[in-house]
Amino acid sequence: MFKKVLIANRGEIAVRIIRACRDLGIQSVALFEPSDQGSLHVRFADEVVRLDSSRGYMDHQVVLQAAKDTGADAIHPGYGFLAEDPAFVRACEAAGIVFIGPPSAVVSALRDNLGARERVAAAGYPVPYYLSESFCQGEIEGVQALAEDVGYPLVVKACRGGRGRGTRLVSDPSKLERAVRQAQAEALAVFGDDHVYLERAIMPARHVEVQVMGDQFGSLIHLGERDGSIMRHSQKIIAEAPSPNLTAPQRTRLCEMGLEIARLFKYRNLGTVEFIMDLDGNFYFAEMKARIQVEHPVTEKVTQVDLVREQIRIAAGEPLAFCQGDIKFRGWAMECRINAEDPWSNFMPSPGKLDRFRLPGGPNVRVDTYAYSGCDVPVRYDPILAKLIVWGETRPECINRMRRALEEFAIRGVHTTLPFHQRILNDADFLAGNYTTDFLDRPLLEGTPDIELRDMAVAAAVAFISRNQAARPVTQDRFQTGWHRSSRRLPS
Numbered sequence: 001m002f003k004k005v006l007i008a009n010r011g012e013i014a015v016r017i018i019r020a021c022r023d024l025g026i027q028s029v030a031l032f033e034p035s036d037q038g039s040l041h042v043r044f045a046d047e048v049v050r051l052d053s054s055r056g057y058m059d060h061q062v063v064l065q066a067a068k069d070t071g072a073d074a075i076h077p078g079y080g081f082l083a084e085d086p087a088f089v090r091a092c093e094a095a096g097i098v099f100i101g102p103p104s105a106v107v108s109a110l111r112d113n114l115g116a117r118e119r120v121a122a123a124g125y126p127v128p129y130y131l132s133e134s135f136c137q138g139e140i141e142g143v144q145a146l147a148e149d150v151g152y153p154l155v156v157k158a159c160r161g162g163r164g165r166g167t168r169l170v171s172d173p174s175k176l177e178r179a180v181r182q183a184q185a186e187a188l189a190v191f192g193d194d195h196v197y198l199e200r201a202i203m204p205a206r207h208v209e210v211q212v213m214g215d216q217f218g219s220l221i222h223l224g225e226r227d228g229s230i231m232r233h234s235q236k237i238i239a240e241a242p243s244p245n246l247t248a249p250q251r252t253r254l255c256e257m258g259l260e261i262a263r264l265f266k267y268r269n270l271g272t273v274e275f276i277m278d279l280d281g282n283f284y285f286a287e288m289k290a291r292i293q294v295e296h297p298v299t300e301k302v303t304q305v306d307l308v309r310e311q312i313r314i315a316a317g318e319p320l321a322f323c324q325g326d327i328k329f330r331g332w333a334m335e336c337r338i339n340a341e342d343p344w345s346n347f348m349p350s351p352g353k354l355d356r357f358r359l360p361g362g363p364n365v366r367v368d369t370y371a372y373s374g375c376d377v378p379v380r381y382d383p384i385l386a387k388l389i390v391w392g393e394t395r396p397e398c399i400n401r402m403r404r405a406l407e408e409f410a411i412r413g414v415h416t417t418l419p420f421h422q423r424i425l426n427d428a429d430f431l432a433g434n435y436t437t438d439f440l441d442r443p444l445l446e447g448t449p450d451i452e453l454r455d456m457a458v459a460a461a462v463a464f465i466s467r468n469q470a471a472r473p474v475t476q477d478r479f480q481t482g483w484h485r486s487s488r489r490l491p492s
Contacts, residue, residue, distance in 0.1 A: 002098070002315075003026065004027040007028060008031060011041070012369050030048045038374075039371075049069070063088075072097065077291070081190070083101060084110075084289070101290065110265060110287070129200040143180050151200055153171045154170050154200055156179050157199055158191060168183045202276050206277045208243050209225060209293075211271075211307075212267060213269070213314070217320075224241060231440070237420075250281055267290075270307055272288065272293050273285070292308065297387060302330060303327055333391045335388065338385050338421070339416065340383045354376075357375065357412075360407075360409045362404070364391040365401065371386060388402070388405055390402045407422075
């Protein structure tokens with residue numbers, strides 16, 4: 001087992017990894033930039049290293065040097081771009097430092113979206129219709145000429161994409177050129193490669209994914225599926241496990257496909273095979289994420305398996321602690337991604353200082369966060385502030401618990417998506433489990449918060465303050481008898 005692990009990430013996932021390291025008796029090293037100095041991952045780690053590079057956590061040389069200087073045996077990248085960067089994995093392998101994740105060959109094969117799709121299709125698994133030809137900047141005429149073969153709506157996708165970057169949905173030909181240019185520019189800025197390809201959009205559809213885990217001895221298992229169909233800009237806002245309204249045969253087939261596709265790539269460590277499901281119940285391979293995902297806690301809740309702990313164990317060369325028959329699924333779990341954004345201002349990021357940060361509690365309620373009262377929410381990073389995870393024996397019980405937890409969660413100082421989640425959890429289609437990836441295209445947030453209720457709250461607050469300022473202190477009668485003075489007299 002490792003003696004020391006460097007966490008090349010920040011925020012709630014860094015805190016999560018530090019806790020797993022402590023459970024295993026491993027020392028942790030946290031990296032931080034000046035704006036993150038007060039974050040919990042900096043306070044919890046055994047050692048800390050300040051990053052002064054302009055590239056921050058994405059600077060391979062600085063991260064590797066920090067690992068060498070602190071004597072770290074391994075590097076855990078959390079999730080994000082570093083976790084899916086084959087060049088960084090190769091650099092770790094060359095330096096003799098273990099990368100907690102798949103080998104570089106696997107990461108490289110899966111980062112090539114077009115190549116991975118062709119490999120899966122050649123093995124006989126269904127994929128959405130796509131064009132195998134890719135296009136770089138300046139080739140817009142070629143894109144327009146072939147788009148009609150794909151049909152509308154279509155999706156422009158970066159060949160080396162991930163996390164929704166370099167992806168644009170196009171509903172009609174008049175919007176194609178702009179979408180292609182935007183996708184190419186974003187792909188070049190994020191991945192250093194501007195090539196995109198075209199894929200036919202399956203709409204309406206659901207987004208379902210299978211969690212898999214494998215070791216270096218050839219063992220590979222699945223840990224069930226999750227549903228992440230409620231998303232905004234390809235970010236899953238709410239995830240739940242199991243996926244609602246799947247039949248038992250569908251669930252079995254989905255998980256079997258996830259394992260079979262993972263075996264195509266000789267997958268090792270923790271990963272997620274993502275699918276699109278149409279309304280007829282057909283599954284199509286979308287991509288495979290070679291890392292832990294933001295939504296992993298819902299799988300942990302329904303299986304009682306610590307996924308981060310298993311990641312570290314597998315990377316240390318240990319065999320899987322479970323066989324497929326050991327994995328038991330119980331109950332229902334749900335996660336809400338709480339972002340520091342203003343839902344009523346087009347989800348504008350809301351950095352600032354947290355004046356109040358009261359966490360919900362009670363049975364089967366979990367909060368993963370880096371924040372606390374007095375903490376700063378930085379400008380530079382993803383606005384995710386916390387992940388609220390609950391579990392229940394049934395889906396209705398799980399939803400009721402999530403409603404209660406959202407009501408208890410109090411955050412003051414920045415705008416958050418807490419009220420946004422409350423609206424979703426009271427939506428009839430969500431309650432019935434009949435939602436698809438276009439769920440948030442509806443006018444869920446049309447208008448502003450109830451003005452009458454807001455004004456009543458303000459009036460009540462003003463009345464409360466006025467009443468307390470006008471009140472005069474009164475001494476209770478029992479304190480005017482003098483008994484308390486007599487009781488302190490010394491005997492004569």
